[in-house]
Every structure is written in structure tokens, then in C-alpha cells.
Amino acid sequence: MIDASAERGIAFRPQPIGLFHSAAIVFWKDLLIEWRTRARLNALIFFAVATLLLFSFALGPDTALLRQNAAGYLWLGILFASVLSLGESFRVETENSSMDGLKLAPVDARAVFLGKAVGNGPMLFALSFVLLPILVALYDVSIAGGLAALVGVLALGCAAITAPGTIYAAIASNARARDVLLPLLLFPLLVPALLASVKASALVLQGDPMHQLGSWLGLLAGFNLIYWGLGFTLFPRVVED
Amino acid sequence: MMQTEPKALALDIRDVSKRYGPRWALARLSYSLPLGTSLLLTGHNGSGKSTLLRIIATSSSPTAGGLSVLGLDAREQREDVRRQTALLSHSSFLYEDLTAEQNLLLLARLLGAAHARDIVSGLLTKVGLATRADHAVRTFSAGMRKRLAIARVLLKQPRLVLLDEPFGELDPAGIAAMEKIIGEMQDKGTTVILATHLIEQGRALTQRRLHLREGRAVAA
Numbered sequence: 001m002i003d004a005s006a007e008r009g010i011a012f013r014p015q016p017i018g019l020f021h022s023a024a025i026v027f028w029k030d031l032l033i034e035w036r037t038r039a040r041l042n043a044l045i046f047f048a049v050a051t052l053l054l055f056s057f058a059l060g061p062d063t064a065l066l067r068q069n070a071a072g073y074l075w076l077g078i079l080f081a082s083v084l085s086l087g088e089s090f091r092v093e094t095e096n097s098s099m100d101g102l103k104l105a106p107v108d109a110r111a112v113f114l115g116k117a118v119g120n121g122p123m124l125f126a127l128s129f130v131l132l133p134i135l136v137a138l139y140d141v142s143i144a145g146g147l148a149a150l151v152g153v154l155a156l157g158c159a160a161i162t163a164p165g166t167i168y169a170a171i172a173s174n175a176r177a178r179d180v181l182l183p184l185l186l187f188p189l190l191v192p193a194l195l196a197s198v199k200a201s202a203l204v205l206q207g208d209p210m211h212q213l214g215s216w217l218g219l220l221a222g223f224n225l226i227y228w229g230l231g232f233t234l235f236p237r238v239v240e241d
Numbered sequence: 242m243m244q245t246e247p248k249a250l251a252l253d254i255r256d257v258s259k260r261y262g263p264r265w266a267l268a269r270l271s272y273s274l275p276l277g278t279s280l281l282l283t284g285h286n287g288s289g290k291s292t293l294l295r296i297i298a299t300s301s302s303p304t305a306g307g308l309s310v311l312g313l314d315a316r317e318q319r320e321d322v323r324r325q326t327a328l329l330s331h332s333s334f335l336y337e338d339l340t341a342e343q344n345l346l347l348l349a350r351l352l353g354a355a356h357a358r359d360i361v362s363g364l365l366t367k368v369g370l371a372t373r374a375d376h377a378v379r380t381f382s383a384g385m386r387k388r389l390a391i392a393r394v395l396l397k398q399p400r401l402v403l404l405d406e407p408f409g410e411l412d413p414a415g416i417a418a419m420e421k422i423i424g425e426m427q428d429k430g431t432t433v434i435l436a437t438h439l440i441e442q443g444r445a446l447t448q449r450r451l452h453l454r455e456g457r458a459v460a461a
Contacts, residue, residue: 012360016353025350029339029347097330104298104300104327104328105323105352108320241301
């Protein structure tokens, strides 16, 4: 088992690395796991598309009603899928107590939060882009306010889900009923962000004659500021014994 | 009259207790270990060996009491303690979907290694996994996982190494190799704390013994 000639090559002086460098390595690690398995993205897409299809079947062929509620169903699809995504991102950390491995490396817990949250955000953002053409086809919507505005709303909305979602996924990951606990903790907290995302998306899709979009975006930005700050500050308390 | 300098302590445990629900895993345990001295930790299942190792590694906090590790306060200087210790635990800390090489590269980069690939390649050769470097950990046997977990420990180049059942899941060749690795670490001045049920093997590798029963130190 031992090859003594290999000994020379492993000597180096471990150096502490910065917070953002650590976060980038955690992000890279999650990306690599996702790339190797593709388990999460495939499941997310299937689940979210199925949700949109089911909503459209449940409402029936009333095109006006579908168009009117399209933004709501888009965000419910993203929200439900986010539970899968967030749960899976911490399942890999509990499998062999890998989170302990990160802590003892040592990695600053705040870097783990940043790496995980920044990793979860683009995953949901990418999902929302997969859902857009389906929304256009099934719900007969047009993007009256322009694609750029919709991209902004989707980015802010997805970020608003991932910051508190990452904290609660970490809390739930150690619980026996983790699959139930995560939505139970997360959904009530996300009501303001969900409301703002749906309203802002509806204004972009259907037009904004009263210029209300700015205030909803402001609410989303404020929600993001608070929960990214809270996550960054509180995450060490969540993951330490 | 010449006075000899007291030897620096690798470990100074002061009245440490740990409770899980109604059960005390450790009960007012006190113990000191000089730097460079190896310790054999023995006791039946549930006697508190793993809990003690986790507390020393700062993976878990004591319910009461305090401890210094390598002269550092385990609560106040937790990051510094973690930087200088390594734990081989029942959990491998490995990512199942990453390859052996990627698992080690992750830790090497977190440790700020400049030539991470060369270092990792050397380590994989050392633990006999060079030919399986690009295989996912999910496909590994228990013994191979243990070897990779040992490589993780070696990568950290710790001053204090905590080994929880290091011989478990290893074949006879693996056990002999593990003994050699422990010997090499001791030769470099690393303090080794070894918890095992293989008492004779443990005794041959260590200078001191601490026997635990229901979370308390007792005469072996």
C-alpha cells in the first residue's frame, strides 16, 4: 500500500486562504458534483415542467385565466423545485459527514454559505429560463415589458429564494424529517419575496401602465439584502455544534 | 539546581462533559498529554472514545468543561486548532460523486497548496490508489475509502492526529501499512491519539493508554 518514493512530492506548507477563495472552491466543488451526476438539474427541470403542466390542466382551456395567472404558476413551479434543489445541495454534505470535513479543513462557515447560495441561485435561474418557453406555449403569454426586465425579476426572485433557502436547508439537513421540515420552515418566510416576484413578473408579462414595477423590485432587493446579510452572519451558528 | 522545563502539552482536558439528550457520553473527564507522546484510547462501544476525539478535533463542543489543544483554547482558537489537527473518523468526509483525485484536490486547494495536482498524485501513490485516481468514491470498497480518508489526514500534515478505529475495514496488508504510516507520523514529531479495540496493536504504537468507561477515565 505505501510507496515511500511518493513521500517527497506531498510536502508543502498549508496556507490559510481568503473567504471568497474558499467560497469559490466550495462553489466549484458543488458544480463538479452536479456536472458528474446531473441528478439535480434533471430532476428540477422534470418537476418544474410537470408542475406547470398540471396547473394548466387543472385550470382547463380558459386562455384568459391562464394568461392572467401565468406569473403565479411560474413562481410556484420555481418555488416547489427550489425545495428539491436546496435539499439535494445539502444531502451531499450529510452523506459522509462531509460538512464536518469542510469545517475541520478548516473552511470558514460563511464561505460555505456563499459557495452554496451562489451555487443554488444560478441553478434556479437556469430553471426559470427552461420554464419560460413552456409558459409562453401553455399559458399563451407575451413578454410585454421586454426580456431584460423579466431577466432582472427572475434573477432577484431566485436570489431571494436561495439565501434563506440555504440557511434552512442546512438546518433541515440534520433532521430526520428533512423533506417535510424544509418547506415548512421556508415557505412562510418567503411569502413577501414570492408576492413581490409574482407581482413584478405579472407586470413585465402583462404591461405596467401604472409604473408599479419599481416598487416591487425594491421590495425584492430589500428582501435580498436582509436575507443574504442574515445568512452570511448566522450560517456559522447553524453548522457549528 | 537545574530545573527541567515542563514539556508542552498536546492536550489539556479539564473537567470535560458531553451530554446527548439524557445520556452523558463524557462525565467530568480530565487528562493531559505531552506534545509528541502518543496515546491509546480504549473502552467498550459507547464508552465515549469517539465523542472525545470529536471534541478534541473541535467537531463537537463539550457541554461543560474546557480543553486546550496544542496550547490553543479549543473554543476561542478553534480555527487554529482545526488547522493543526486531523481526524480520521467513522465518517470518511468524502464526496461520493467525486473521484479520489477530486476529493483530495478539494482539500489541497482549501489548504492553499500551490501545486495541488502533484501533491495529490504523490499521496494517491502513497496510499496505493494511483490507479483508481479517476474513479468515483461511490465505486470504492470500504478499505479503499479508508485509504483515501488516510490520504486526507496526511494531506493536512497535522501536528496532532486523531485516529478513530484506523484499522477497521482494512485487510492485513492495509493494517500493516497503517501501522507504518502511524510510525512515520510519530517519527516526524506528530502527536497521535489512537482509539481502537485492537489493544495489542495499539499498545505497540503508543506510549500511554487512557481507558474510558461510561465517559469516565478508569484504570485499564
